[in-house]
Amino acid sequence: MILVVGGAGYIGSHLVKDLVEKEEVVVLDNLTTGHREAVDSRAIFVKGDLGNEEDLQMIFRSYPIKAVMHFAANSLVGESVVDPLKYYQNNVASTLTLLKVMMKFQVKNFIFSSTAATYGIPNVEIIDESTMTAPINPYGHSKLMVEQVLADFSKSYGLNYVVLRYFNAAGAHDSAVIGESHDPETHLIPIVLQQLLGSREKVSVFGDDYDTPDGTCIRDYIHVTDLAAAHILALEALLSGKKSAEVYNLGNGLGYSVKEVIETCEKVTGVKANVEMADRRAGDPARLVASSAKILNELGWKAQRNLEQIIGDAWRWHKEQKY
Template identity: 85%
Template structure:
Protein backbone atom coordinates (compact mmCIF):
# COMPACT_ATOMS: atom_id res chain seq x y z
CA UNK A 1 0.00 0.00 0.00
CA UNK A 2 1.17 3.52 -0.83
CA UNK A 3 0.62 6.44 1.56
CA UNK A 4 0.01 9.75 -0.22
CA UNK A 5 0.21 12.73 2.14
CA UNK A 6 -1.52 15.76 0.67
CA UNK A 7 -3.49 13.50 -1.65
CA UNK A 8 -6.56 15.74 -1.60
CA UNK A 9 -4.67 18.67 -3.10
CA UNK A 10 -4.34 19.62 -6.74
CA UNK A 11 -1.32 17.56 -7.77
CA UNK A 12 -1.80 14.89 -5.11
CA UNK A 13 -5.37 14.11 -6.19
CA UNK A 14 -4.31 13.69 -9.82
CA UNK A 15 -1.53 11.35 -8.74
CA UNK A 16 -3.98 9.31 -6.66
CA UNK A 17 -6.40 9.01 -9.59
CA UNK A 18 -3.64 7.40 -11.67
CA UNK A 19 -2.00 5.43 -8.86
CA UNK A 20 -5.18 3.57 -7.78
CA UNK A 21 -5.05 1.81 -11.15
CA UNK A 22 -1.81 0.12 -10.04
CA UNK A 23 -1.62 0.12 -6.23
CA UNK A 24 -3.74 0.24 -3.09
CA UNK A 25 -3.64 3.81 -1.84
CA UNK A 26 -4.26 5.56 1.47
CA UNK A 27 -4.51 9.36 1.50
CA UNK A 28 -3.69 11.53 4.53
CA UNK A 29 -4.80 15.17 4.25
CA UNK A 30 -5.89 17.81 6.75
CA UNK A 31 -8.04 19.52 4.06
CA UNK A 32 -6.55 22.94 4.85
CA UNK A 33 -6.09 23.49 1.12
CA UNK A 34 -7.21 20.15 -0.32
CA UNK A 35 -10.70 18.94 -1.22
CA UNK A 36 -12.26 15.71 0.04
CA UNK A 37 -14.30 15.47 -3.18
CA UNK A 38 -11.11 15.33 -5.24
CA UNK A 39 -9.92 12.05 -3.69
CA UNK A 40 -10.67 9.01 -5.84
CA UNK A 41 -13.27 6.80 -4.14
CA UNK A 42 -11.02 3.75 -4.55
CA UNK A 43 -8.47 5.23 -2.13
CA UNK A 44 -8.76 5.06 1.65
CA UNK A 45 -9.04 8.57 3.07
CA UNK A 46 -7.82 9.65 6.52
CA UNK A 47 -8.32 13.22 7.67
CA UNK A 48 -5.25 14.05 9.71
CA UNK A 49 -2.11 16.12 9.84
CA UNK A 50 1.36 15.48 8.48
CA UNK A 51 2.86 16.75 11.72
CA UNK A 52 0.69 14.65 14.04
CA UNK A 53 2.81 11.71 15.13
CA UNK A 54 -0.22 9.82 16.48
CA UNK A 55 -2.09 10.13 13.17
CA UNK A 56 0.95 8.86 11.33
CA UNK A 57 1.67 5.99 13.69
CA UNK A 58 -1.96 4.85 13.46
CA UNK A 59 -1.64 4.59 9.69
CA UNK A 60 1.70 2.79 9.74
CA UNK A 61 0.46 0.38 12.42
CA UNK A 62 -2.81 -0.37 10.59
CA UNK A 63 -1.66 -0.69 6.98
CA UNK A 64 1.30 -2.37 5.22
CA UNK A 65 2.85 0.84 3.86
CA UNK A 66 5.69 0.21 1.41
CA UNK A 67 6.27 3.77 0.19
CA UNK A 68 5.26 7.36 0.97
CA UNK A 69 4.58 10.14 -1.56
CA UNK A 70 4.66 13.68 -0.17
CA UNK A 71 2.46 16.48 -1.61
CA UNK A 72 1.52 18.18 1.67
CA UNK A 73 3.62 21.35 1.56
CA UNK A 74 2.35 24.91 1.69
CA UNK A 75 3.36 26.52 -1.61
CA UNK A 76 2.49 30.23 -1.82
CA UNK A 77 5.70 32.21 -2.31
CA UNK A 78 4.27 35.53 -1.15
CA UNK A 79 2.72 34.01 1.96
CA UNK A 80 6.01 32.32 2.82
CA UNK A 81 7.71 35.72 2.92
CA UNK A 82 5.02 37.17 5.19
CA UNK A 83 4.74 34.10 7.45
CA UNK A 84 7.92 32.01 7.19
CA UNK A 85 7.19 30.19 10.47
CA UNK A 86 4.12 28.57 8.91
CA UNK A 87 6.29 27.26 6.07
CA UNK A 88 9.18 25.98 8.16
CA UNK A 89 6.77 24.36 10.63
CA UNK A 90 4.72 22.50 8.02
CA UNK A 91 7.15 21.98 5.18
CA UNK A 92 10.23 21.15 7.26
CA UNK A 93 9.35 20.22 10.85
CA UNK A 94 6.26 18.18 9.98
CA UNK A 95 8.13 16.36 7.23
CA UNK A 96 10.81 15.41 9.75
CA UNK A 97 8.04 13.96 11.93
CA UNK A 98 6.86 11.91 8.95
CA UNK A 99 10.36 10.67 8.19
CA UNK A 100 10.88 9.75 11.84
CA UNK A 101 7.73 7.60 11.86
CA UNK A 102 8.76 6.03 8.55
CA UNK A 103 12.17 5.05 9.92
CA UNK A 104 10.59 3.68 13.11
CA UNK A 105 8.34 1.47 10.98
CA UNK A 106 11.11 0.48 8.56
CA UNK A 107 9.51 2.15 5.53
CA UNK A 108 12.40 3.27 3.34
CA UNK A 109 10.86 4.48 0.04
CA UNK A 110 9.97 8.19 -0.32
CA UNK A 111 8.87 10.36 -3.26
CA UNK A 112 9.15 14.09 -2.59
CA UNK A 113 7.28 16.79 -4.49
CA UNK A 114 9.81 19.61 -4.80
CA UNK A 115 9.93 22.76 -6.87
CA UNK A 116 11.78 24.96 -9.32
CA UNK A 117 11.84 27.55 -6.51
CA UNK A 118 14.91 25.72 -5.18
CA UNK A 119 16.86 27.26 -8.10
CA UNK A 120 15.99 30.86 -7.24
CA UNK A 121 16.85 33.11 -10.19
CA UNK A 122 19.24 31.03 -12.32
CA UNK A 123 21.46 32.64 -14.94
CA UNK A 124 20.94 29.90 -17.52
CA UNK A 125 18.38 29.60 -20.31
CA UNK A 126 17.51 25.97 -19.55
CA UNK A 127 17.72 24.61 -16.00
CA UNK A 128 19.06 21.12 -15.41
CA UNK A 129 19.71 19.27 -12.16
CA UNK A 130 23.30 20.57 -12.01
CA UNK A 131 22.14 24.20 -11.95
CA UNK A 132 23.05 25.85 -8.65
CA UNK A 133 20.26 25.84 -6.07
CA UNK A 134 19.88 29.30 -4.52
CA UNK A 135 16.29 29.88 -3.38
CA UNK A 136 15.22 33.46 -2.72
CA UNK A 137 12.17 32.92 -0.47
CA UNK A 138 11.19 30.78 2.54
CA UNK A 139 9.09 28.45 0.37
CA UNK A 140 12.08 27.58 -1.80
CA UNK A 141 14.33 27.35 1.26
CA UNK A 142 11.93 24.93 2.97
CA UNK A 143 11.86 22.59 -0.02
CA UNK A 144 15.63 22.62 -0.42
CA UNK A 145 16.05 21.92 3.30
CA UNK A 146 13.98 18.74 2.94
CA UNK A 147 16.02 17.69 -0.09
CA UNK A 148 19.17 18.05 2.01
CA UNK A 149 17.60 16.15 4.91
CA UNK A 150 16.66 13.32 2.55
CA UNK A 151 20.28 13.06 1.45
CA UNK A 152 21.42 12.80 5.06
CA UNK A 153 18.74 10.21 5.90
CA UNK A 154 19.77 8.18 2.87
CA UNK A 155 23.38 8.01 4.03
CA UNK A 156 22.60 7.42 7.71
CA UNK A 157 19.45 5.30 7.66
CA UNK A 158 19.26 3.77 4.19
CA UNK A 159 16.31 5.86 3.01
CA UNK A 160 15.58 5.45 -0.71
CA UNK A 161 14.13 8.57 -2.29
CA UNK A 162 13.38 10.45 -5.48
CA UNK A 163 13.00 14.23 -5.52
CA UNK A 164 10.92 15.67 -8.37
CA UNK A 165 11.41 19.39 -9.00
CA UNK A 166 8.70 20.77 -11.21
CA UNK A 167 7.88 24.04 -12.71
CA UNK A 168 4.35 25.27 -13.53
CA UNK A 169 1.81 22.49 -13.02
CA UNK A 170 -1.37 23.21 -14.95
CA UNK A 171 -4.40 21.60 -16.56
CA UNK A 172 -6.95 19.15 -15.21
CA UNK A 173 -7.87 15.49 -15.53
CA UNK A 174 -9.30 14.69 -18.95
CA UNK A 175 -12.55 13.56 -17.28
CA UNK A 176 -12.99 17.10 -15.87
CA UNK A 177 -13.90 15.49 -12.53
CA UNK A 178 -10.87 16.98 -10.77
CA UNK A 179 -8.87 20.09 -11.50
CA UNK A 180 -7.12 23.12 -10.07
CA UNK A 181 -8.97 24.94 -7.30
CA UNK A 182 -7.02 27.23 -4.97
CA UNK A 183 -8.17 29.97 -2.62
CA UNK A 184 -6.69 32.39 -3.32
CA UNK A 185 -5.84 31.47 -6.89
CA UNK A 186 -2.34 32.61 -7.86
CA UNK A 187 -1.58 30.56 -10.98
CA UNK A 188 -1.73 32.16 -14.40
CA UNK A 189 -3.83 29.71 -16.42
CA UNK A 190 -6.73 29.38 -13.96
CA UNK A 191 -6.69 33.15 -13.43
CA UNK A 192 -7.05 33.69 -17.18
CA UNK A 193 -9.83 31.10 -17.47
CA UNK A 194 -11.71 32.60 -14.52
CA UNK A 195 -11.60 35.98 -16.26
CA UNK A 196 -12.85 34.44 -19.50
CA UNK A 197 -15.74 32.91 -17.54
CA UNK A 198 -16.61 36.33 -16.10
CA UNK A 199 -15.40 35.48 -12.59
CA UNK A 200 -12.70 38.19 -12.67
CA UNK A 201 -12.79 41.69 -14.13
CA UNK A 202 -9.34 41.58 -15.71
CA UNK A 203 -5.99 39.82 -16.07
CA UNK A 204 -2.88 41.70 -14.95
CA UNK A 205 0.35 41.14 -16.88
CA UNK A 206 3.21 41.97 -14.54
CA UNK A 207 5.99 43.42 -16.67
CA UNK A 208 6.22 43.87 -20.42
CA UNK A 209 9.85 44.96 -20.64
CA UNK A 210 11.69 41.69 -19.96
CA UNK A 211 14.46 40.52 -22.27
CA UNK A 212 12.17 38.11 -24.11
CA UNK A 213 10.64 38.11 -27.59
CA UNK A 214 7.41 39.84 -26.53
CA UNK A 215 8.65 41.44 -23.28
CA UNK A 216 6.72 39.16 -20.89
CA UNK A 217 8.02 36.40 -18.62
CA UNK A 218 8.55 32.92 -20.01
CA UNK A 219 7.61 29.83 -17.99
CA UNK A 220 7.59 26.07 -18.49
CA UNK A 221 4.07 24.62 -18.15
CA UNK A 222 3.45 20.93 -17.57
CA UNK A 223 0.16 19.04 -17.55
CA UNK A 224 -0.75 17.71 -14.12
CA UNK A 225 -1.43 14.25 -15.57
CA UNK A 226 2.09 14.18 -17.03
CA UNK A 227 3.35 15.04 -13.55
CA UNK A 228 1.37 12.13 -12.12
CA UNK A 229 2.90 9.69 -14.59
CA UNK A 230 6.40 10.86 -13.66
CA UNK A 231 5.69 10.23 -9.97
CA UNK A 232 4.49 6.71 -10.73
CA UNK A 233 7.61 5.94 -12.77
CA UNK A 234 9.75 7.27 -9.93
CA UNK A 235 7.86 5.11 -7.44
CA UNK A 236 8.32 2.01 -9.59
CA UNK A 237 12.06 2.71 -9.85
CA UNK A 238 12.28 2.73 -6.04
CA UNK A 239 10.13 -0.34 -5.51
CA UNK A 240 12.14 -2.24 -8.12
CA UNK A 241 15.35 -1.07 -6.39
CA UNK A 242 16.59 0.59 -9.56
CA UNK A 243 17.05 3.97 -7.83
CA UNK A 244 17.96 4.96 -4.29
CA UNK A 245 18.70 8.72 -4.26
CA UNK A 246 17.84 10.83 -7.30
CA UNK A 247 16.73 14.34 -8.20
CA UNK A 248 14.83 14.99 -11.42
CA UNK A 249 13.42 18.09 -13.09
CA UNK A 250 9.96 17.82 -14.62
CA UNK A 251 9.07 20.17 -17.45
CA UNK A 252 8.28 20.15 -21.14
CA UNK A 253 11.55 21.85 -22.11
CA UNK A 254 9.63 24.64 -23.84
CA UNK A 255 8.89 28.09 -22.55
CA UNK A 256 5.72 30.05 -23.13
CA UNK A 257 5.42 33.77 -22.46
CA UNK A 258 2.55 35.27 -20.50
CA UNK A 259 1.19 36.79 -23.72
CA UNK A 260 1.41 33.42 -25.50
CA UNK A 261 -0.51 31.73 -22.68
CA UNK A 262 -3.25 34.38 -22.83
CA UNK A 263 -3.48 34.07 -26.61
CA UNK A 264 -3.70 30.28 -26.40
CA UNK A 265 -6.47 30.54 -23.81
CA UNK A 266 -8.36 32.88 -26.14
CA UNK A 267 -7.87 30.44 -29.03
CA UNK A 268 -9.08 27.40 -27.06
CA UNK A 269 -12.09 29.13 -25.52
CA UNK A 270 -13.09 31.53 -28.28
CA UNK A 271 -13.37 34.31 -25.69
CA UNK A 272 -11.35 37.54 -25.72
CA UNK A 273 -9.50 38.40 -22.53
CA UNK A 274 -9.52 41.75 -20.75
CA UNK A 275 -5.80 42.35 -20.17
CA UNK A 276 -4.22 45.14 -18.12
CA UNK A 277 -0.48 45.82 -18.15
CA UNK A 278 1.11 46.28 -14.75
CA UNK A 279 4.56 46.82 -13.26
CA UNK A 280 6.99 43.97 -12.71
CA UNK A 281 6.77 41.97 -9.50
CA UNK A 282 9.91 41.75 -7.38
CA UNK A 283 11.81 38.50 -7.82
CA UNK A 284 10.23 37.44 -11.12
CA UNK A 285 12.97 36.10 -13.42
CA UNK A 286 12.53 36.63 -17.15
CA UNK A 287 12.78 32.95 -18.03
CA UNK A 288 12.34 29.64 -16.17
CA UNK A 289 12.51 26.58 -18.40
CA UNK A 290 13.43 23.05 -17.36
CA UNK A 291 15.52 20.38 -18.97
CA UNK A 292 13.96 16.97 -18.32
CA UNK A 293 16.64 15.10 -20.22
CA UNK A 294 17.83 13.23 -17.12
CA UNK A 295 14.48 11.63 -16.28
CA UNK A 296 13.88 10.84 -19.95
CA UNK A 297 17.24 9.08 -20.19
CA UNK A 298 16.92 7.19 -16.90
CA UNK A 299 13.19 6.50 -16.56
CA UNK A 300 11.85 7.12 -20.06
CA UNK A 301 9.53 9.95 -19.04
CA UNK A 302 8.68 13.02 -21.06
CA UNK A 303 5.78 15.46 -21.11
CA UNK A 304 3.16 14.26 -23.60
CA UNK A 305 0.66 17.14 -23.55
CA UNK A 306 1.30 20.59 -25.05
CA UNK A 307 0.06 23.98 -23.89
CA UNK A 308 -3.13 23.82 -25.95
CA UNK A 309 -4.08 20.46 -24.40
CA UNK A 310 -3.28 21.77 -20.92
CA UNK A 311 -5.61 24.72 -21.44
CA UNK A 312 -8.35 22.65 -23.13
CA UNK A 313 -8.51 20.25 -20.17
CA UNK A 314 -8.39 23.11 -17.67
CA UNK A 315 -11.20 24.90 -19.54
CA UNK A 316 -13.45 21.81 -19.35
CA UNK A 317 -12.84 21.65 -15.60
CA UNK A 318 -13.44 25.36 -14.96
CA UNK A 319 -16.70 25.27 -16.88
CA UNK A 320 -17.96 22.48 -14.58
CA UNK A 321 -16.31 23.60 -11.29
CA UNK A 322 -17.30 20.63 -9.18
CA UNK A 323 -15.76 21.95 -5.94
Protein backbone atom coordinates (compact mmCIF):
# COMPACT_ATOMS: atom_id res chain seq x y z
CA MET A 1 0.00 0.00 0.00
CA ILE A 2 1.26 3.49 -0.91
CA LEU A 3 0.68 6.60 1.22
CA VAL A 4 0.24 9.75 -0.87
CA VAL A 5 0.52 12.85 1.31
CA GLY A 6 -1.16 15.82 -0.37
CA GLY A 7 -3.07 13.51 -2.69
CA ALA A 8 -6.05 15.88 -2.97
CA GLY A 9 -3.94 18.63 -4.53
CA TYR A 10 -3.38 19.29 -8.22
CA ILE A 11 -0.40 17.05 -8.93
CA GLY A 12 -1.14 14.60 -6.12
CA SER A 13 -4.66 13.87 -7.35
CA HIS A 14 -3.43 13.17 -10.87
CA LEU A 15 -0.80 10.81 -9.50
CA VAL A 16 -3.41 9.01 -7.40
CA LYS A 17 -5.77 8.60 -10.38
CA ASP A 18 -3.07 6.69 -12.27
CA LEU A 19 -1.45 4.95 -9.28
CA VAL A 20 -4.70 3.24 -8.18
CA GLU A 21 -4.50 1.22 -11.41
CA LYS A 22 -1.35 -0.44 -10.03
CA GLU A 23 -1.35 -0.15 -6.22
CA GLU A 24 -3.63 0.23 -3.21
CA VAL A 25 -3.47 3.87 -2.16
CA VAL A 26 -4.08 5.84 1.05
CA VAL A 27 -4.36 9.62 0.67
CA LEU A 28 -3.64 12.01 3.55
CA ASP A 29 -4.67 15.63 3.01
CA ASN A 30 -5.86 18.45 5.27
CA LEU A 31 -7.83 20.01 2.37
CA THR A 32 -6.53 23.53 3.00
CA THR A 33 -5.67 23.78 -0.69
CA GLY A 34 -6.67 20.32 -1.95
CA HIS A 35 -10.09 19.18 -3.10
CA ARG A 36 -11.79 16.09 -1.66
CA GLU A 37 -13.72 15.55 -4.91
CA ALA A 38 -10.45 15.34 -6.86
CA VAL A 39 -9.40 12.14 -5.02
CA ASP A 40 -10.14 8.96 -6.97
CA SER A 41 -12.88 6.94 -5.24
CA ARG A 42 -10.70 3.82 -5.33
CA ALA A 43 -8.23 5.40 -2.89
CA ILE A 44 -8.72 5.44 0.87
CA PHE A 45 -8.99 9.06 2.02
CA VAL A 46 -7.89 10.29 5.45
CA LYS A 47 -8.38 13.92 6.40
CA GLY A 48 -5.42 14.83 8.56
CA ASP A 49 -2.28 16.90 8.78
CA LEU A 50 1.26 16.11 7.73
CA GLY A 51 2.59 17.77 10.88
CA ASN A 52 0.32 15.83 13.24
CA GLU A 53 2.22 12.81 14.51
CA GLU A 54 -0.95 11.15 15.79
CA ASP A 55 -2.60 11.33 12.35
CA LEU A 56 0.49 9.77 10.79
CA GLN A 57 0.87 7.02 13.37
CA MET A 58 -2.79 6.05 12.94
CA ILE A 59 -2.22 5.53 9.22
CA PHE A 60 0.97 3.53 9.65
CA ARG A 61 -0.66 1.35 12.33
CA SER A 62 -3.78 0.79 10.22
CA TYR A 63 -2.31 0.09 6.78
CA PRO A 64 0.71 -1.87 5.49
CA ILE A 65 2.49 1.16 3.99
CA LYS A 66 5.51 0.23 1.86
CA ALA A 67 6.29 3.67 0.38
CA VAL A 68 5.36 7.32 0.84
CA MET A 69 4.91 9.95 -1.90
CA HIS A 70 5.00 13.54 -0.63
CA PHE A 71 3.10 16.35 -2.41
CA ALA A 72 1.90 18.28 0.67
CA ALA A 73 3.95 21.47 0.40
CA ASN A 74 2.99 25.11 0.29
CA SER A 75 4.26 26.36 -3.05
CA LEU A 76 3.57 30.06 -3.65
CA VAL A 77 6.87 31.90 -4.09
CA GLY A 78 5.47 35.34 -3.25
CA GLU A 79 3.69 34.07 -0.14
CA SER A 80 6.89 32.38 1.03
CA VAL A 81 8.69 35.74 0.96
CA VAL A 82 5.93 37.41 3.00
CA ASP A 83 5.38 34.50 5.41
CA PRO A 84 8.52 32.32 5.56
CA LEU A 85 7.47 30.79 8.90
CA LYS A 86 4.54 29.06 7.20
CA TYR A 87 6.88 27.56 4.61
CA TYR A 88 9.56 26.34 6.99
CA GLN A 89 6.91 24.99 9.36
CA ASN A 90 4.94 23.03 6.77
CA ASN A 91 7.53 22.21 4.13
CA VAL A 92 10.43 21.40 6.48
CA ALA A 93 9.26 20.77 10.05
CA SER A 94 6.16 18.79 9.07
CA THR A 95 8.19 16.71 6.63
CA LEU A 96 10.58 15.88 9.46
CA THR A 97 7.58 14.64 11.46
CA LEU A 98 6.59 12.41 8.55
CA LEU A 99 10.10 11.02 8.18
CA LYS A 100 10.33 10.41 11.93
CA VAL A 101 7.16 8.30 11.84
CA MET A 102 8.36 6.47 8.72
CA MET A 103 11.57 5.50 10.49
CA LYS A 104 9.60 4.32 13.55
CA PHE A 105 7.53 2.00 11.36
CA GLN A 106 10.52 0.92 9.24
CA VAL A 107 9.12 2.35 6.00
CA LYS A 108 12.18 3.21 3.94
CA ASN A 109 10.89 4.23 0.46
CA PHE A 110 10.15 7.91 -0.21
CA ILE A 111 9.31 9.94 -3.34
CA PHE A 112 9.67 13.70 -2.87
CA SER A 113 8.00 16.32 -5.01
CA SER A 114 10.63 19.04 -5.35
CA THR A 115 10.99 22.05 -7.61
CA ALA A 116 13.06 24.01 -10.11
CA ALA A 117 13.06 26.79 -7.50
CA THR A 118 16.01 24.99 -5.90
CA TYR A 119 18.14 26.28 -8.81
CA GLY A 120 17.33 29.96 -8.25
CA ILE A 121 18.46 31.97 -11.28
CA PRO A 122 20.87 29.66 -13.11
CA ASN A 123 23.33 31.01 -15.67
CA VAL A 124 22.92 28.09 -18.07
CA GLU A 125 20.65 27.62 -21.08
CA ILE A 126 19.53 24.13 -20.08
CA ILE A 127 19.38 23.10 -16.43
CA ASP A 128 20.56 19.61 -15.51
CA GLU A 129 20.96 17.98 -12.13
CA SER A 130 24.59 19.16 -11.84
CA THR A 131 23.54 22.82 -12.10
CA MET A 132 24.32 24.64 -8.86
CA THR A 133 21.41 24.94 -6.43
CA ALA A 134 21.01 28.52 -5.19
CA PRO A 135 17.41 29.27 -4.17
CA ILE A 136 16.35 32.92 -4.02
CA ASN A 137 13.20 32.57 -1.89
CA PRO A 138 12.01 30.67 1.21
CA TYR A 139 9.96 28.25 -0.90
CA GLY A 140 13.06 27.11 -2.83
CA HIS A 141 15.12 27.05 0.36
CA SER A 142 12.53 24.87 2.12
CA LYS A 143 12.55 22.31 -0.68
CA LEU A 144 16.34 22.18 -0.83
CA MET A 145 16.51 21.75 2.95
CA VAL A 146 14.33 18.65 2.68
CA GLU A 147 16.53 17.30 -0.10
CA GLN A 148 19.53 17.61 2.24
CA VAL A 149 17.59 15.91 5.05
CA LEU A 150 16.81 13.00 2.71
CA ALA A 151 20.49 12.61 1.79
CA ASP A 152 21.44 12.53 5.48
CA PHE A 153 18.65 10.08 6.35
CA SER A 154 19.78 7.84 3.52
CA LYS A 155 23.32 7.67 4.90
CA SER A 156 22.33 7.26 8.56
CA TYR A 157 19.03 5.35 8.48
CA GLY A 158 19.00 3.59 5.11
CA LEU A 159 16.21 5.69 3.64
CA ASN A 160 15.67 5.02 -0.07
CA TYR A 161 14.42 8.07 -1.93
CA VAL A 162 13.92 9.76 -5.27
CA VAL A 163 13.68 13.54 -5.56
CA LEU A 164 11.81 14.87 -8.60
CA ARG A 165 12.51 18.52 -9.41
CA TYR A 166 9.94 19.78 -11.83
CA PHE A 167 9.25 22.92 -13.67
CA ASN A 168 5.82 24.26 -14.72
CA ALA A 169 3.15 21.61 -14.23
CA ALA A 170 0.13 22.25 -16.44
CA GLY A 171 -2.84 20.60 -18.13
CA ALA A 172 -5.55 18.30 -16.82
CA HIS A 173 -6.43 14.61 -16.89
CA ASP A 174 -7.61 13.55 -20.35
CA SER A 175 -10.90 12.42 -18.79
CA ALA A 176 -11.56 16.08 -17.83
CA VAL A 177 -12.66 14.81 -14.41
CA ILE A 178 -9.78 16.49 -12.54
CA GLY A 179 -7.68 19.53 -13.36
CA GLU A 180 -5.91 22.59 -11.97
CA SER A 181 -7.79 24.68 -9.41
CA HIS A 182 -5.89 27.03 -7.09
CA ASP A 183 -7.09 29.95 -5.01
CA PRO A 184 -5.51 32.29 -5.77
CA GLU A 185 -4.50 31.08 -9.21
CA THR A 186 -0.93 32.09 -10.07
CA HIS A 187 -0.12 29.85 -13.06
CA LEU A 188 -0.14 31.26 -16.56
CA ILE A 189 -2.16 28.67 -18.50
CA PRO A 190 -5.19 28.55 -16.17
CA ILE A 191 -5.10 32.35 -15.86
CA VAL A 192 -5.29 32.71 -19.65
CA LEU A 193 -8.05 30.11 -19.95
CA GLN A 194 -10.06 31.75 -17.18
CA GLN A 195 -9.81 35.05 -19.03
CA LEU A 196 -10.93 33.39 -22.26
CA LEU A 197 -13.93 31.95 -20.41
CA GLY A 198 -14.82 35.40 -19.09
CA SER A 199 -14.11 34.81 -15.42
CA ARG A 200 -11.05 37.08 -15.43
CA GLU A 201 -10.84 40.58 -16.92
CA LYS A 202 -7.35 40.42 -18.38
CA VAL A 203 -4.05 38.56 -18.61
CA SER A 204 -1.03 40.48 -17.32
CA VAL A 205 2.34 39.85 -18.98
CA PHE A 206 5.11 40.77 -16.57
CA GLY A 207 7.84 42.22 -18.77
CA ASP A 208 8.45 42.09 -22.52
CA ASP A 209 12.06 43.31 -22.51
CA TYR A 210 13.88 40.12 -21.51
CA ASP A 211 16.76 38.73 -23.52
CA THR A 212 14.58 36.20 -25.32
CA PRO A 213 13.35 36.03 -28.94
CA ASP A 214 10.04 37.82 -28.22
CA GLY A 215 11.07 39.62 -25.01
CA THR A 216 8.92 37.55 -22.63
CA CYS A 217 10.06 34.93 -20.14
CA ILE A 218 10.59 31.36 -21.34
CA ARG A 219 9.45 28.46 -19.16
CA ASP A 220 9.42 24.68 -19.40
CA TYR A 221 5.82 23.37 -19.31
CA ILE A 222 5.07 19.74 -18.57
CA HIS A 223 1.74 17.92 -18.64
CA VAL A 224 0.58 16.84 -15.19
CA THR A 225 -0.12 13.32 -16.51
CA ASP A 226 3.49 13.07 -17.69
CA LEU A 227 4.55 14.11 -14.18
CA ALA A 228 2.38 11.37 -12.68
CA ALA A 229 4.00 8.81 -14.98
CA ALA A 230 7.47 9.88 -13.81
CA HIS A 231 6.47 9.47 -10.16
CA ILE A 232 5.18 5.96 -10.81
CA LEU A 233 8.38 4.98 -12.63
CA ALA A 234 10.42 6.36 -9.72
CA LEU A 235 8.31 4.40 -7.25
CA GLU A 236 8.77 1.19 -9.21
CA ALA A 237 12.54 1.79 -9.31
CA LEU A 238 12.64 2.19 -5.53
CA LEU A 239 10.45 -0.83 -4.79
CA SER A 240 12.49 -3.03 -7.13
CA GLY A 241 15.77 -1.91 -5.54
CA LYS A 242 17.08 -0.27 -8.73
CA LYS A 243 17.41 3.17 -7.11
CA SER A 244 18.09 4.30 -3.56
CA ALA A 245 19.09 8.00 -3.59
CA GLU A 246 18.54 9.95 -6.80
CA VAL A 247 17.56 13.43 -8.00
CA TYR A 248 15.89 13.90 -11.37
CA ASN A 249 14.68 16.93 -13.34
CA LEU A 250 11.31 16.67 -15.05
CA GLY A 251 10.70 18.93 -18.03
CA ASN A 252 10.21 18.86 -21.79
CA GLY A 253 13.59 20.40 -22.62
CA LEU A 254 12.03 22.96 -24.96
CA GLY A 255 10.60 26.00 -23.22
CA TYR A 256 7.87 28.34 -24.40
CA SER A 257 7.61 32.10 -23.96
CA VAL A 258 4.69 33.79 -22.26
CA LYS A 259 3.57 35.16 -25.63
CA GLU A 260 3.78 31.70 -27.21
CA VAL A 261 1.64 30.23 -24.44
CA ILE A 262 -1.00 32.94 -24.85
CA GLU A 263 -1.02 32.52 -28.64
CA THR A 264 -1.35 28.75 -28.31
CA CYS A 265 -4.28 29.20 -25.90
CA GLU A 266 -5.93 31.45 -28.49
CA LYS A 267 -5.28 28.89 -31.23
CA VAL A 268 -6.67 25.94 -29.24
CA THR A 269 -9.77 27.78 -28.01
CA GLY A 270 -10.51 30.06 -30.94
CA VAL A 271 -10.87 32.99 -28.51
CA LYS A 272 -8.77 36.16 -28.42
CA ALA A 273 -7.16 37.05 -25.09
CA ASN A 274 -7.27 40.48 -23.47
CA VAL A 275 -3.57 41.00 -22.70
CA GLU A 276 -2.03 43.82 -20.69
CA MET A 277 1.68 44.50 -20.40
CA ALA A 278 2.97 45.03 -16.86
CA ASP A 279 6.31 45.65 -15.17
CA ARG A 280 8.74 42.83 -14.54
CA ARG A 281 8.40 40.90 -11.31
CA ALA A 282 11.45 40.86 -9.06
CA GLY A 283 13.49 37.67 -9.36
CA ASP A 284 11.94 36.36 -12.58
CA PRO A 285 14.70 34.69 -14.65
CA ALA A 286 14.47 35.19 -18.41
CA ARG A 287 14.71 31.47 -19.12
CA LEU A 288 14.13 28.27 -17.12
CA VAL A 289 14.34 25.11 -19.21
CA ALA A 290 15.24 21.65 -17.94
CA SER A 291 17.19 18.73 -19.27
CA SER A 292 15.50 15.43 -18.45
CA ALA A 293 18.24 13.33 -20.06
CA LYS A 294 19.15 11.65 -16.77
CA ILE A 295 15.71 10.22 -16.05
CA LEU A 296 15.34 9.22 -19.70
CA ASN A 297 18.62 7.30 -19.58
CA GLU A 298 18.01 5.69 -16.18
CA LEU A 299 14.23 5.14 -15.99
CA GLY A 300 13.09 5.58 -19.58
CA TRP A 301 10.86 8.60 -18.88
CA LYS A 302 10.22 11.35 -21.40
CA ALA A 303 7.49 13.99 -21.59
CA GLN A 304 4.93 12.78 -24.13
CA ARG A 305 2.56 15.74 -24.54
CA ASN A 306 3.29 19.06 -26.26
CA LEU A 307 2.00 22.53 -25.42
CA GLU A 308 -1.14 22.22 -27.58
CA GLN A 309 -2.10 18.97 -25.86
CA ILE A 310 -1.45 20.50 -22.43
CA ILE A 311 -3.69 23.47 -23.22
CA GLY A 312 -6.35 21.35 -24.95
CA ASP A 313 -6.75 19.10 -21.91
CA ALA A 314 -6.79 22.10 -19.56
CA TRP A 315 -9.41 23.84 -21.71
CA ARG A 316 -11.77 20.84 -21.61
CA TRP A 317 -11.52 20.73 -17.82
CA HIS A 318 -11.94 24.49 -17.31
CA LYS A 319 -15.07 24.54 -19.49
CA GLU A 320 -16.57 21.92 -17.18
CA GLN A 321 -15.41 23.73 -14.00
CA LYS A 322 -15.69 20.60 -11.89
CA TYR A 323 -14.72 22.26 -8.61
